[in-house]
Amino acid sequence: MKRHIVAGLLKLCAAFSAAALSAAPAAAQPKTQLLVYTAIETDAMKKMYKTAFEKSNPNIDIRWVRDSTGVITAKLLSEKANPQADVVLGVAASSMALLAQEGMLLPYEPKGFKDLNPMFSDQRRPPTWVGMDVWGAVICFNTVEAKKLGLPKPESWKDLVKPIYKGKITMPHPASSGTGYLDVTAWLQMWGEQQAWRYMDALHENIAQYVHSGSKPCKQAGSGEFPIGISFEFRAHQVLRSGAPIELIFPKEGLGWDIEASGIIKQSKNMEAAKKLVDWMSSKEANEISTNWWAIVAYPGLAKKMEGIPDNYESLLVKPNDFDWAAKNRDRILAEWSKRYNAKAEAK
Template sequence: MVSSIGKRRLLLVSLAIIVIAIIAVASYLFIIPYLLRPAPVRGSIVVYAAIHEFEVDRLLRMFTEETGIEAKYVRMSAGEIEAKLKAEAATGQIQADVVLGGPMINHESMKKAGLLYKWDQPPPNARDIPSQYHDPDNYWFGFYVGAIAFCINSDRLSKLGLPEPGGWEDLTKPEYKGQYAIADPRTSGTAYTVLATLLSLYPEDRAWSIASTIWKNAGAVPKAGAAPAQMCATGEYPIGIAFAHDILKLLMAGYKVKIVYPAEGTGWEIGGVAVVKGAPNLEAAKVFVNWVLGRKAGQLHTDLSMRLSTRGDVVPPPGTVPLSQINIVRDFKWRWAAENRDAILKTWESAVG
């Protein structure tokens, strides 16, 4: 017969065993993983951004708030970013960690030039985005899409007695000479996308004939791809060629413009983000790329830019038209245009003069 003292001892031993077991399980489930977790990445990054300043500024501020990683940026057009990275790589003085924005043509061209970092595996958030929006070799990852369009200022056209142009070939007509703005394809990813569009739509000789006439007859050829839409909205020119989301932003801001997609077909982009090869702050740069590909950053960017996200769980902006409902160029030779960018631009310079 067990005495009352023995019973108490047995109870205490049992309780001790239970407590030890609970501690062991808790250690396995919580404490050990906590101690073994990777240390949070600290430091700072420099971003070369091809998206608008107010967009990148808001994105970087949120990124710093959520991660503690400081971020600075330099705003340039996509072509200017590529030229700057080439110059930095040539001297071995890499200053940037990330390229944010710009069409896939430019990202593919930078990949070909050895300017981008190759990931062993895609960032975790990239798994939530269809693979068609990413480089299959893991150099760049798409976070938005868009299509080229005409910005039309109907009031200005009416005063000039001009009908709305319906397509690319309309712009080659004498009556439109000097009445539209289109960016420089040497500096602007938007304009280079237009050039690649024409080279995809038409046989080579016809494409260069149309392209040379369009750029020769332009009233303005600014460096930045969004500038023609702004010139159209303010009435400086009745027509501007830009990405539709840049026109939509102006429309939503109250400017009296409309979006017209070229009847023959139009070019499109996957806007990319990539880590620069030789980035001074590699781990922090990788954190940023993964963060940009996430839902929260994707929604903020879409709300600011009116661009369509590559993520299915991001609510699209009002007034946007999905690519599936636009007459885009189906056989868009964008990889060819990326691989032959230098030669194509030399031909453009010779054709335009």
């Protein structure tokens, strides 16, 4: 009897051990490490998008490389022969168009793409990049400092060239910042090249510093370091909410704008996971997260009213806005801009 019991126990242990061994490889299977290059603002990047995506996709771990749009674009182009990233996310459409022209992005229509506003994505089908949200130019004006200095409130871009503003304005450097580049390309498209360069020559006389971030000019205005900062509405809204004494000015001539977009690097080594991320970024869930910061998102009907942002904000955006033109002419425009104005660039 004892022999039968012992034999049975041994068989049971053997079966249990075999089951445990067969299950072990699955349990120990490592997560897919997805390398994502991004220009998304840090306060949005990890807290919301990463957490929400990984909750829905527990077998994928996002590893971020974050910098400003110009730096990320240069990094991607330098790695063209040996791409490192799997996905580009939250980078300006003008840069995504350039990457597409270089043959670096995978044509891919994500799930749910048909629910998005087609105006805010690549017009090719399948698209090489898909829009997330729109960001547009704004002037941050410190009302307290302006009163001390006797500065009138500017209403337009052309007001900023008045001599009273000399040394009182900061602006993003267009080679480093997508916001700086959208300002320059909007002026060139609105007024034509000859008039736009004349305008930028005059504006340069009043610029104290070209900084390497689209956010920094508004932060500087908010702190009173400089009374006027050319920035973008996401950061302006955040600075205003923080209690800084600023007013947001949306110049009447029209606003330069760009689109934060996502796309897949054609040579990604983790293609299935990359597609899942771009699918998710095109979802209603991801767009609802974006409405915490952006007044215009790609999914229609979700945007919320934001403090300081006018109801007619979308109608103020410069149209048409040719991202392919901005991409094709990027090197030429930046070379000309740097030749004229780089002497006032912030030290890196």
